[in-house]
Amino acid sequence: MAVLVAALVLVLELPGAHGFQIEEATVASIQIGFNNGSLTSVELVQFYLDRISNFNPLLHAVIEDNIATRDALNTTAGSFALLGSVVRRDAGVVRRLRRAGAVVLGKANMDEWANFRSFSGGGWSARGGKGRNPYVLSATPCGSSTGSAIAAAASMAAVTLGTETDGSILCPASLNSVVGIKPTVGLTSRAGVIPITPRQDTIGPICRTVADAVHVLDTIVGYDALDAIATMQASKYIPRGGYMQFLKKDGLRGKRIGVPNGFFNFPNGTVQQMVYEQHLSTMRKQGAIVIENLDIENLSVLLDFQNNGQLIALPAEFKLSLNSYLSNLLYSPVRSLAEIIAFNNAHPVEENMKENGQTVFLVAENTTGIGASEREAISQLNKLSANGLKKLMREHELDAIVTPNNAASSVLAIDGLPAITVPAGYGKLGVPFGLCFSGLRGYEPRLIEMAYAFEHVTMARKMPTFLP
Numbered sequence: 210m211a212v213l214v215a216a217l218v219l220v221l222e223l224p225g226a227h228g229f230q231i232e233e234a235t236v237a238s239i240q241i242g243f244n245n246g247s248l249t250s251v252e253l254v255q256f257y258l259d260r261i262s263n264f265n266p267l268l269h270a271v272i273e274d275n276i277a278t279r280d281a282l283n284t285t286a287g288s289f290a291l292l293g294s295v296v297r298r299d300a301g302v303v304r305r306l307r308r309a310g311a312v313v314l315g316k317a318n319m320d321e322w323a324n325f326r327s328f329s330g331g332g333w334s335a336r337g338g339k340g341r342n343p344y345v346l347s348a349t350p351c352g353s354s355t356g357s358a359i360a361a362a363a364s365m366a367a368v369t370l371g372t373e374t375d376g377s378i379l380c381p382a383s384l385n386s387v388v389g390i391k392p393t394v395g396l397t398s399r400a401g402v403i404p405i406t407p408r409q410d411t412i413g414p415i416c417r418t419v420a421d422a423v424h425v426l427d428t429i430v431g432y433d434a435l436d437a438i439a440t441m442q443a444s445k446y447i448p449r450g451g452y453m454q455f456l457k458k459d460g461l462r463g464k465r466i467g468v469p470n471g472f473f474n475f476p477n478g479t480v481q482q483m484v485y486e487q488h489l490s491t492m493r494k495q496g497a498i499v500i501e502n503l504d505i506e507n508l509s510v511l512l513d514f515q516n517n518g519q520l521i522a523l524p525a526e527f528k529l530s531l532n533s534y535l536s537n538l539l540y541s542p543v544r545s546l547a548e549i550i551a552f553n554n555a556h557p558v559e560e561n562m563k564e565n566g567q568t569v570f571l572v573a574e575n576t577t578g579i580g581a582s583e584r585e586a587i588s589q590l591n592k593l594s595a596n597g598l599k600k601l602m603r604e605h606e607l608d609a610i611v612t613p614n615n616a617a618s619s620v621l622a623i624d625g626l627p628a629i630t631v632p633a634g635y636g637k638l639g640v641p642f643g644l645c646f647s648g649l650r651g652y653e654p655r656l657i658e659m660a661y662a663f664e665h666v667t668m669a670r671k672m673p674t675f676l677p
Contacts, residue, residue, distance in 0.1 A: 231256055232364050233417060233672060236424045239367060250312065253367075257314050261365050267346070267675070270359035272337040274316035275323065276300045276370060276412070277401035282313070286403045287321035287334025289559050290552040294541040300401025301433040302370065302412050309428045314366055317356025321565075323377065324353045325405055325527060325573075326553075329565045332356070332381070342385060343673035348640045351380035351615075357415045358385035363673050368416045368425050374405045376618035379630045382415050383614035383643030386632045386670050388422045388660070389415045391618075393650045394625025395443030397426075398433035404530035406523055407439065408587070409622045417670070419631065419661045420456055426653070427451045446651030458665050460658030462496030464608040466646075467503045467601065472612040481642055484634040485613065488644055488667065492611075495666055497659075503610075505601050505620065511593040514586075515619045521586040524573035546574050594623040599649060608655045609646045617647060627653050629660040632670035639676050 231253075234242075242248030261271050273283040277296040285291040299307065307313070318337030324330050332340030332355030340355040342348040343363040350359055354371030358381035361369045371378040373391045382389025390413040397412045404410055414425035430447050432440045448454070468489065475482035493499050505511070528546050535544050543549050550570050553560045576583075598620050602610070610617070614630065621628055628647035635641050644663065646656045664670075 234364070234367065235418055236367060236421045254312055254314065257364075257366055260363075261315065261360075264343075264363050264365055267341065268343055268359050268363060268365075269318050269332075269338045269340045270356040270363065270365055271315045272318050272334070272356070274319055274356070275372065275403040276303060276316065277403075278303055278313055278316070280313070282316055284316070284403065285336060286323065287319050287336050288326075288549070289335050289556060290543050290549045291541065292336070294543075295539040296401060297537060297539055298401065301398030301435060302429040303401070305429050305431065306425075311428075317354070317360055317369060317371075319355050319357075320353035320377075322570075323372070323374065323403070323405055325374075325523075326570050327566045327568045332359075333561075333565070335560045342640070343675055344386060344635070345638055345640050345674070345676045347677065348638070349384065351376075351384045353377040354381050354389075354415060358382050358387055358389070361385070361387045361415050361417055364417075368414060368421050370412060370425070370429075371415045372402055372410065372412050373618075373622075374409045375622040376615040378413050378415060379615035379618050379628055379643075379645055383630045383632075383645070384641055386635070386641035386643070386673075387415055387417055388419050388632070388664070389413065389630045389643075390422045390426055390653075391621070391628045392426065392430070392653065393443055393446055393627045395436075395439030395441075396446060396627075396653070397429050398431075398436040398440050400433050400435035404527070404534055406526040406530060408522075408526065409625060411625065419629070419657065419664045420453075422629075423452045423456060423657055423661075427453060443650075446653065448654055452653060452657055455654045455657040456661045457658050458662055459496070460660075460662035461492050461666075462662075464497045464655065464659055465606055466492060466497050466499050466659070467605055467607045467610040468499060468501040469503045469505050469508075469598075469601070469610055469612065469617075471505070471508050472616040475613075480634065480636050481613070484642075485644070488633060488663070489611075491666060492663065495662060500605060500607070503601060503605065505597045507593060507597060508620075511590075511597050511623075512619055514589060514593060515623060520572065522579075522583045522590075524569065525576035525579055525583050528573045528576050529578065546570060550574060590623045594620075598626070599624065602649055607648070609648045609652065609659055612645050612647065614643050614645065617645065621647050624650070626650060627656060629656045631660050631664050633667070634669055635671070639674060
């Protein structure tokens with residue numbers, strides 16, 4: 210099971226380098242345009258608004274979504290139930306972005322309620338419709354940060370944000386050929402973001418390049434009094450001088466990279482199998498020490514228990530967290546999960562109840578808080594994680610493991626571990642796939658070094674093709 214969440218679309222102004230081209234423009238090239246007078250902020254915003262107007266009817270990437278903004282934009286998680294609700298303030302990450310000069314264009318489509326109303330997935334919401342992959346329109350764009358990845362890939366914004374509980378940044382970023390950073394939980398504030406669980410929720414950038422994603426990461430990390438415990442604990446991981454210093458073209462040199470069994474399950478001769486093998490060889494040529502055939506202890510047990518344990522702990526955490534979020538709104542048509550369930554029952558056509566239902570909502574509503582069974586499930590997950598990936602990485606002194614797309618997202622989700630996915634190639638039909646670098650809490654600097662070097666040497670990303 211992948212629990213997925215989603216996002217926000219914005220333009221960011223930050224110090225840059227040289228060169229300028231509006232389509233596929235980077236943060237650095239945009240800033241250069243501002244500095245030399247060849248571009249104004251108004252012109253840039255208008256370009257993206259026109260781009261959204263032209264492409265959104267095809268791609269269904271942009272609506273209004275789950276990261277709060279204290280402006281005219283709605284924050285609804287893709288549902289009609291929250292339409293018209295009023296938040297008290299910008300979400301913590303939005304406040305930091307605005308302070309850095311960001312212009313919020315709009316909000317992205319997503320799996321409604323971050324795929325936690327029912328496990329229907331695929332980038333559908335009642336308000337936004339079905340998101341479409343800009344490379345192969347019939348292929349899944351994944352979710353739940355669907356629209357953020359689509360918008361980044363199709364140059365409908367300079368950069369975007371996504372949220373992840375389990376796979377929600379890594380999956381859509383991989384399948385839409387963009388870069389996604391899932392930060393260590395607590396590195397970025399969750400205040401003002403429609404929640405699933407404080408144990409796993411995190412907010413990160415989805416962009417066309419590693420450098421742009423790191424620009425955004427640098428801007429949104431840090432302590433927030435409204436998410437005090439998590440952001441205080443994670444603030445120790447933020448490096449002095451920020452993350453941009455780790456954009457190194459030789460960032461693979463000397464890195465110990467593990468390739469765990471159970472993830473690269475592609476038949477011999479397939480495009481994915483051949484390309485991933487080539488990438489491992491390339492990393493070795495760039496000076497990395499690649500260690501294959503590693504076993505994560507009790508991987509199948511961990512994944513099975515993660516799926517089943519989630520159905521014990523997550524629904525209870527979701528109900529508590531969502532009801533708390535709703536109670537803090539200045540105005541809302543609904544004030545509890547029970548009222549949202551009733552709204553959906555009263556609006557079955559608009560909310561597509563016949564096809565999607567709300568089974569997870571019903572399970573969550575029947576919970577009564579964090580009791581003995583929930584605490585036991587969380588304890589078991591933590592033990593499995595400690596004896597699994599964390600033990601493997603420490604025993605082999607690994608800087609990262611590499612896995613395809615979001616294949617390891619559930620393993621990473623349990624302990625709030627970070628990851629970066631980078632475009633890796635395209636399948637026989639043109640559908641993108643990515644390579645994911647992941648590690649222990651606070652490993653963002655070394656993950657950035659590896660991801661940036663990998664991106665630089667492979668240059669795998671291509672512009673969208675919009676194939677039918």
